[in-house]
Amino acid sequence: MSARAPEPASDRPLDPESPVAEPKSPIPGAGERIRALLFVVVASFCLQLRQMRGNADWMMPLITTPLLTIVFVTIFLHAGRLELVSYAVLAPAMMAMWSTSLMSAGELISSERENGSLEGLIAAPAPFGLVLFGRIAAVTTLSLAGFAEAWVTGSLLIGEPVPIAQPWHFSAAVLVTVLAMTCWAGVMSSLFVLARSARIFQNSLSYPFFVLGGVLVPVSMLPVWVEVPSRLVFLSWSSDLLRDSMAPVAVDDLLLRLGTITLLGLIGLGLSLFLLDRTLKRVRTTGRLTHA
Amino acid sequence: MNALHANSLTRAFATRGSGTRVALDSVNLTLPEGRVHALLGPNGAGKTTLCRIASTVLLPTSGTAHILGHDVVTEARAVRRLIGIVFGGDRGLYDRLTAQENLQFWCSMHGLKRRETKVRTSELLERLGLAPRRADRVETFSRGMKQRLHLARGLVSDPELLILDEPTVGMDPISAREFRHLITGLRDEGRTVLLTTHDLAEAEALAETVTMIDQGTILRHVDSPPEAGTLEPLYFDLLGRVEDGTARGMDL
Numbered sequence: 001m002s003a004r005a006p007e008p009a010s011d012r013p014l015d016p017e018s019p020v021a022e023p024k025s026p027i028p029g030a031g032e033r034i035r036a037l038l039f040v041v042v043a044s045f046c047l048q049l050r051q052m053r054g055n056a057d058w059m060m061p062l063i064t065t066p067l068l069t070i071v072f073v074t075i076f077l078h079a080g081r082l083e084l085v086s087y088a089v090l091a092p093a094m095m096a097m098w099s100t101s102l103m104s105a106g107e108l109i110s111s112e113r114e115n116g117s118l119e120g121l122i123a124a125p126a127p128f129g130l131v132l133f134g135r136i137a138a139v140t141t142l143s144l145a146g147f148a149e150a151w152v153t154g155s156l157l158i159g160e161p162v163p164i165a166q167p168w169h170f171s172a173a174v175l176v177t178v179l180a181m182t183c184w185a186g187v188m189s190s191l192f193v194l195a196r197s198a199r200i201f202q203n204s205l206s207y208p209f210f211v212l213g214g215v216l217v218p219v220s221m222l223p224v225w226v227e228v229p230s231r232l233v234f235l236s237w238s239s240d241l242l243r244d245s246m247a248p249v250a251v252d253d254l255l256l257r258l259g260t261i262t263l264l265g266l267i268g269l270g271l272s273l274f275l276l277d278r279t280l281k282r283v284r285t286t287g288r289l290t291h292a
Numbered sequence: 293m294n295a296l297h298a299n300s301l302t303r304a305f306a307t308r309g310s311g312t313r314v315a316l317d318s319v320n321l322t323l324p325e326g327r328v329h330a331l332l333g334p335n336g337a338g339k340t341t342l343c344r345i346a347s348t349v350l351l352p353t354s355g356t357a358h359i360l361g362h363d364v365v366t367e368a369r370a371v372r373r374l375i376g377i378v379f380g381g382d383r384g385l386y387d388r389l390t391a392q393e394n395l396q397f398w399c400s401m402h403g404l405k406r407r408e409t410k411v412r413t414s415e416l417l418e419r420l421g422l423a424p425r426r427a428d429r430v431e432t433f434s435r436g437m438k439q440r441l442h443l444a445r446g447l448v449s450d451p452e453l454l455i456l457d458e459p460t461v462g463m464d465p466i467s468a469r470e471f472r473h474l475i476t477g478l479r480d481e482g483r484t485v486l487l488t489t490h491d492l493a494e495a496e497a498l499a500e501t502v503t504m505i506d507q508g509t510i511l512r513h514v515d516s517p518p519e520a521g522t523l524e525p526l527y528f529d530l531l532g533r534v535e536d537g538t539a540r541g542m543d544l
Binding site for chain 1 (some may be wrong): 303305341347350372375383386388390393400449463
């Protein structure tokens, strides 16, 4: 390895917070450029999985999922409402996804700052937004284990597999839900850095969103003043669609509902990028990129 | 081309209640390429602030700084492609990852391809004496080993300018000596290094130019390799004059 002569100045856009990467070596085409950006996402995804391995702190919502499933399923069985078992199985799974994203993904910037690695990430050429997206995606993807846990637990309790009548619809709903969750976790990640009382703010976002997200009780059964704001929360659309996919009746407006979840996710992505830009500018201005 | 050029560079921090604290006060400094430059000063002198501005993670309050011709504010992305940074202390690595996994991740952050990553990672681990521990988690490493891994991380992109911010702080004497030996190797390659330190012996052993700084002001710039024992009287004389309030505005 040796010191090299300086390269000529790049003629690419030089916005310091541009979300587009500018790798060190010249990139011949858009394809390779996209490949380089994807590599950043994949590397960040893998980093997060490695960080989480063997660390129970990250897994806490997944540890409680079977317990919550037992409680919900038992209540419905005791009431003789076997047809509602799908509700009892979905609720803990959705709660696990939301909680994991809220607690783990939402704290990613803060934990990088505490670890002293945020400076290195900001000073690297890779766009920090992509790094964050890859890492949050790893957390939300892992939280899907909650679905499997809840399904297995529910199946054991009722003595037969909990039916998923339309598995393809169900899979599509899970996929767009994970994407939307990833986008909104990015919003939380920036908010927790910007908020003065991050911990209180974080704790206040759990149970209200379990209600607004209709994870156990469909929002259509809630009072109108709760239902209206609920429709702005992607989780409520996801919960309804997942429940309908498990039921043995045709799913109405599948594409429209998938599109709505995707649209709400994209709104979260836009907000996430805006807040991330604000966050990075603020910490670079105030000098609070590291904890003293 | 200059590795670093600062013009009236000023950085002030808001303090609780009582206004602002000036960490860098209209600093003018030019450091050429291809040499090891030491920034020497006591704690709180402004060394780390200068490094953070140079590495684009902190914005100046006023004035400008250029790294290899690129403005650190308006051309931050271009600057990031040219520098490697090693901040002092044992934080900043991913403790649950192995040494190799850490380096692989940082290679990807610098746009290295898979094949380049493999070669560069092996090369650096070998060079910094970490190859036998490549598969061990960083949390099991000593402080000296972590700092060597920090240096490897700073070198993954084969940077034009390597910024080392108090890299030997907190190390035991043997680890610090080994680390300095590694920096000597970089100097012999002709690499440009900006090294901050409050250790006079370290500056004398490694640097080809020495800039003394205190209270955010450049006190003296020595543009030749210092001979052993020559820095100490000059340094303490200057710091003494800072204490007396007579150092500011002296002819540099």
